Amino acid sequence: MSTSPQPGDKLLICKSCGCRFAFGVGEQYFFAGNGWGDPVRCLDCRRAAKAALVGFEDTRRQCQACGLEFRWPAAEQASFARRGWTPPRKCVPCRGKARGDQP
Numbered sequence: 090m091s092t093s094p095q096p097g098d099k100l101l102i103c104k105s106c107g108c109r110f111a112f113g114v115g116e117q118y119f120f121a122g123n124g125w126g127d128p129v130r131c132l133d134c135r136r137a138a139k140a141a142l143v144g145f146e147d148t149r150r151q152c153q154a155c156g157l158e159f160r161w162p163a164a165e166q167a168s169f170a171r172r173g174w175t176p177p178r179k180c181v182p183c184r185g186k187a188r189g190d191q192p
């Protein structure tokens with residue numbers, strides 16, 4: 090993989106390590122096609138984030154506010170574990186209503 094920016098590449102700053110990385114044209118199309126915004130982390134940090142998910146998988150939990158089952162994605166489990174938080178008791182919409190306290 091080449092590290093020098095190609096025409097059309099966007100130069101972004103990684104939120105995790107602060108490095109500058111190129112967001113390739115092909116990737117831009119891919120991200121836009123999926124309705125995603127620009128990546129906030131460089132490839133290395135994205136890879137590291139992915140590696141941190143090993144051992145976690147999506148689970149379903151029941152919301153204590155509305156009673157509905159909601160998906161608790163592996164990515165969120167990993168970040169909760171990193172912060173030492175307890176698993177969420179509420180689904181995302183209910184957590185949104187009670188913004189401010191720990192989910």
Ligand SMILES: [Zn+2]
Pocket residue numbers: 103104105106107108130131132133134135
């Ligand atoms: Zn980075």
Ligand SMILES: [Zn+2]
Pocket residue numbers: 152153154155156157179180181182183184
């Ligand atoms: Zn809920």
